Amino acid sequence: MTTSNAALRSWVEEVAKLTRPEAIHWCDGSDAEYKSLVESMLTSGDLVALNQDTYPECYLHRSDPSDVARVEHLTFVCTPDKADAGPNNNWMSPDEAHEQMDELYAGCMRGRTMYVIPYCMGPIDSPYARCGVELSDSPYVAANMKLMTRMGKPALERIEREGKFVRGLHSTGELDPDRRFIMHFPEELLIQSYGSGYGGNALLGKKCHALRIASWQARQEGWLAEHMLIVEIESPEGEKHFIAAAFPSACGKTNLAMLIPPESLSGWKVRTIGDDIAWLHLDEDGQLRAVNPESGYFGVVPGTNAKTNRNAFDMIRHDAIFTNVAVTADNEPWWEDKGEGEPATDWRGRPFKADSGPAAHPNSRFTVSAKQNPSYSPLADDPKGVPISAIVFGGRRRELAPLVYQARDWQHGVLVGASVASETTAAATGKVGVTRRDPMAMKPFCGYNYGDYWRHWLSFAEKSDKLPQVFHVNWFRRGPQGEFLWPGFGENLRVLRWIIDRCEGRSGAQETPIGHLPRAADLDLDGLEIASETIEQLLSVDPDSWQAEFAHLEEYLQEFGSRVPEGLQAELEKTAAALRG
Ligand code: GTP
Ligand code: SPV
Ligand code: MN
Numbered sequence: 202m203t204t205s206n207a208a209l210r211s212w213v214e215e216v217a218k219l220t221r222p223e224a225i226h227w228c229d230g231s232d233a234e235y236k237s238l239v240e241s242m243l244t245s246g247d248l249v250a251l252n253q254d255t256y257p258e259c260y261l262h263r264s265d266p267s268d269v270a271r272v273e274h275l276t277f278v279c280t281p282d283k284a285d286a287g288p289n290n291n292w293m294s295p296d297e298a299h300e301q302m303d304e305l306y307a308g309c310m311r312g313r314t315m316y317v318i319p320y321c322m323g324p325i326d327s328p329y330a331r332c333g334v335e336l337s338d339s340p341y342v343a344a345n346m347k348l349m350t351r352m353g354k355p356a357l358e359r360i361e362r363e364g365k366f367v368r369g370l371h372s373t374g375e376l377d378p379d380r381r382f383i384m385h386f387p388e389e390l391l392i393q394s395y396g397s398g399y400g401g402n403a404l405l406g407k408k409c410h411a412l413r414i415a416s417w418q419a420r421q422e423g424w425l426a427e428h429m430l431i432v433e434i435e436s437p438e439g440e441k442h443f444i445a446a447a448f449p450s451a452c453g454k455t456n457l458a459m460l461i462p463p464e465s466l467s468g469w470k471v472r473t474i475g476d477d478i479a480w481l482h483l484d485e486d487g488q489l490r491a492v493n494p495e496s497g498y499f500g501v502v503p504g505t506n507a508k509t510n511r512n513a514f515d516m517i518r519h520d521a522i523f524t525n526v527a528v529t530a531d532n533e534p535w536w537e538d539k540g541e542g543e544p545a546t547d548w549r550g551r552p553f554k555a556d557s558g559p560a561a562h563p564n565s566r567f568t569v570s571a572k573q574n575p576s577y578s579p580l581a582d583d584p585k586g587v588p589i590s591a592i593v594f595g596g597r598r599r600e601l602a603p604l605v606y607q608a609r610d611w612q613h614g615v616l617v618g619a620s621v622a623s624e625t626t627a628a629a630t631g632k633v634g635v636t637r638r639d640p641m642a643m644k645p646f647c648g649y650n651y652g653d654y655w656r657h658w659l660s661f662a663e664k665s666d667k668l669p670q671v672f673h674v675n676w677f678r679r680g681p682q683g684e685f686l687w688p689g690f691g692e693n694l695r696v697l698r699w700i701i702d703r704c705e706g707r708s709g710a711q712e713t714p715i716g717h718l719p720r721a722a723d724l725d726l727d728g729l730e731i732a733s734e735t736i737e738q739l740l741s742v743d744p745d746s747w748q749a750e751f752a753h754l755e756e757y758l759q760e761f762g763s764r765v766p767e768g769l770q771a772e773l774e775k776t777a778a779a780l781r782g
């Protein structure tokens with residue numbers, strides 16, 4: 202196979218000359234092709250078959266133990282001017298990065314097959330969708346891209362029609378952490394990744410293209426590329442709302458997008474549009490609309506069980522790739538908080554020992570097609586996207602941030618987004634549980650200077666008077682014993698309900714310096730067993746702690762110097778003054 206697009210043809214030739222693959226395979230995205238990729242990985246040992254009676258077409262991939270998460274310290278944005286990447290990114294000059302990468306790529310695919318993987322991010326016939334081509338020597342990448350994106354022939358045909366695509370070059374290399382880099386060249390619409398086979402480092406359509414490169418393009422073109430789930434909520438009366446929510450990695454997006462209503466709210470219906478990324482555009486009426494560029498999920502496995510997320514639990518019972526989970530004596534996948542079975546072998550394939558850490562890696566993942574989700578919304582394929590009523594930011598904060606609050610207006614909402622901070626998780630290498638600033642949950646993914654990004658966010662107020670309401674949530678407040686104060690998961694619908702009612706002007710709130718908070722009476726807590734003191738605690742704002750938080754935020758914003766927009770600074774000063782009373 203080849204293509205009528207000359208730029209693609211010559212790029213493939215040029216890369217092959219540099220990397221010297223033994224064979225080149227153009228992916229057509231067919232089911233037969235997926236099957237043969239799986240077969241070849243079963244032969245090579247890249248995949249292990251799980252119990253085919255209880256988990257049909259499910260496979261396990263054990264990655265190199267040094268290669269289990271995103272590597273933020275090895276991820277770079279390579280712009281000619283360092284200030285354009287901003288203090289929020291690692292930077293290298295494009296010349297230096299190219300030289301370094303060319304050296305790594307030289308001959309790196311010898312004896313291997315290079316897969317040419319054309320993909321489309323977004324519904325294939327959507328004006329908002331964008332295409333890319335990933336060249337990779339990993340069959341695991343090719344198989345995952347089939348599950349996660351609209352991959353193959355239709356994508357290539359769109360590229361041939363439009364002539365435009367983002368280029369992504371990936372090689373697994375030696376999996377040596379000292380020879381590992383994830384490079385972005387936004388001005389060349391180019392991504393180069395070497396030395397890792399893990400999700401966000403290697404599946405280049407996802408974080409590299411749909412967030413880092415796309416956020417750069419979105420700023421130039423007047424839209425937003427965000428680390429957001431998109432969820433559809435239908436009331437018992439048939440009223441529909443769509444909410445987009447940005448939480449940092451492993452902070453609850455997949456779970457919220459697949460929520461199952463608690464019994465007392467059983468007339469409500471919740472459907473998933475997306476679980477990780479949203480591309481947001483204003484339509485001709487000034488309505489913000491969202492598409493999910495992906496068509497599959499690369500989700501956190503630990504914690505998934507019949508009570509927390511029944512939809513996901515059922516979804517990963519067939520046709521799924523598991524990465525770095527444990528295995529039971531019956532050859533079923535196993536993970537912490539699965540709620541059934543017990544591990545025989547840990548994620549590294551060693552006999553499980555209770556005293557040598559968790560059986561499944563804390564960042565073990567599943568890959569499945571979105572079509573397998575019992576709560577899948579067909580609107581995920583709507584080329585127009587869905588109209589967004591509310592934007593919700595959130596983080597993992599054991600203290601301080603209340604269960605929910607609402608921003609006063611768009612400008613304040615941008616400050617609320619910019620003030621997101623969260624405890625780090627196993628999704629990226631490094632220490633877990635350290636609170637860090639993570640504006641809009643985009644710290645690892647914003648492909649340009651955060652100062653310019655906040656300015657771009659603020660500019661939407663000039664373009665529309667119908668922007669969504671903005672909120673902040675925190676499902677992760679803890680009590681003295683480290684227990685979660687809020688039950689979370691399905692019960693989060695109670696908070697979404699208040700959010701929707703606020704958008705419709707139907708529910709009450711109290712004004713505080715940080716924004717509008719519900720009183721306990723404003724939340725539907727019917728059928729929920731929770732002490733009233735706990736609710737009070739979840740809905741309290743402590744001025745002293747918030748003053749300290751704002752001092753910290755102000756210090757953080759200073760890192761961005763004159764790139765911080767005046768509107769954001771003014772909003773910060775307004776809240777800080779209100780907190781001082
Ligand atoms: P990425 O895929 O890394 O972007 O993560 P995500 O934001 O989609 O996170 P996900 O929904 O996979 O949740 C991560 C972890 O948080 C899982 O172990 C969940 O079980 C847990 N979690 C999700 N929602 C809640 C909640 O409402 N309360 C509590 N306590 N834990 C939650
Ligand atoms: C995240 O880390 O936010 C993920 C997983 O969604 S990855 O694809 O590795 O980025
Ligand atoms: Mn994510």
